[in-house]
Amino acid sequence: MADEIVSHAFSHGFHPKHTERLAAYWAEALGGPNTYSTNYGDETGVVKMHSGNGPHDEMNQRAIACFDQALLDVGLADGSLLQKVLHDYFAWATTTTMSRYHASADDVPLGLGIPRWSWNGLEI
Numbered sequence: 348m349a350d351e352i353v354s355h356a357f358s359h360g361f362h363p364k365h366t367e368r369l370a371a372y373w374a375e376a377l378g379g380p381n382t383y384s385t386n387y388g389d390e391t392g393v394v395k396m397h398s399g400n401g402p403h404d405e406m407n408q409r410a411i412a413c414f415d416q417a418l419l420d421v422g423l424a425d426g427s428l429l430q431k432v433l434h435d436y437f438a439w440a441t442t443t444t445m446s447r448y449h450a451s452a453d454d455v456p457l458g459l460g461i462p463r464w465s466w467n468g469l470e471i
Contacts (some may be wrong), residue, residue, distance in 0.1 A: 352409045375461050377436065383461060390444070390459035398448035398455055407441045414438075428466065436464040 348354050362368060371383040372393065414437045418424045423433065444462060448454040463470040 350409055350413055352406050353413055356406065356410075372461065376440070376464055378463060378465060381461075390461045391455055391457055393461070394444060394448065394455045394459060395452040397445040398452040399450065402449050403446070407446060410441055411438050414441075432464070432466055435468065439464075439469065 348357065368383065368387055371387065375381050375383045411434075415424065415434060418430055418433060423430050440462075
């Protein structure tokens with residue numbers, strides 16, 4: 348929220364359970380239980396929330412830098428495989444799935460499942 352570019356994404360406000368929902372989403376995406384899908388919705392809803400805002404490459408890159416700083420802040424910037432996997436996941440999600448539909452949220456297909464990320468990257 349301290350980054351002037353990244354914080355723009357939250358200028359309209361955010362869901363009161365944003366942190367809880369984000370934790371459930373990331374846990375599911377990283378191989379944990381399907382709590383997000385069961386309680387909050389599918390990937391279509393998540394991608395729609397991030398769509399229709401035009402290209403925002405600078406914000407994406409700054410968000411990735413903020414995520415990397417957060418890893419550093421909690422002691423996970425040690426060159427470990429865990430750091431690499433978390434960085435790669437966040438960078439991939441930020442620059443692909445969450446940035447795919449610049450023109451309109453109506454372009455997002457229905458029924459998308461939450462992509463799963465493993466130690467080896469995207470699972471297909």
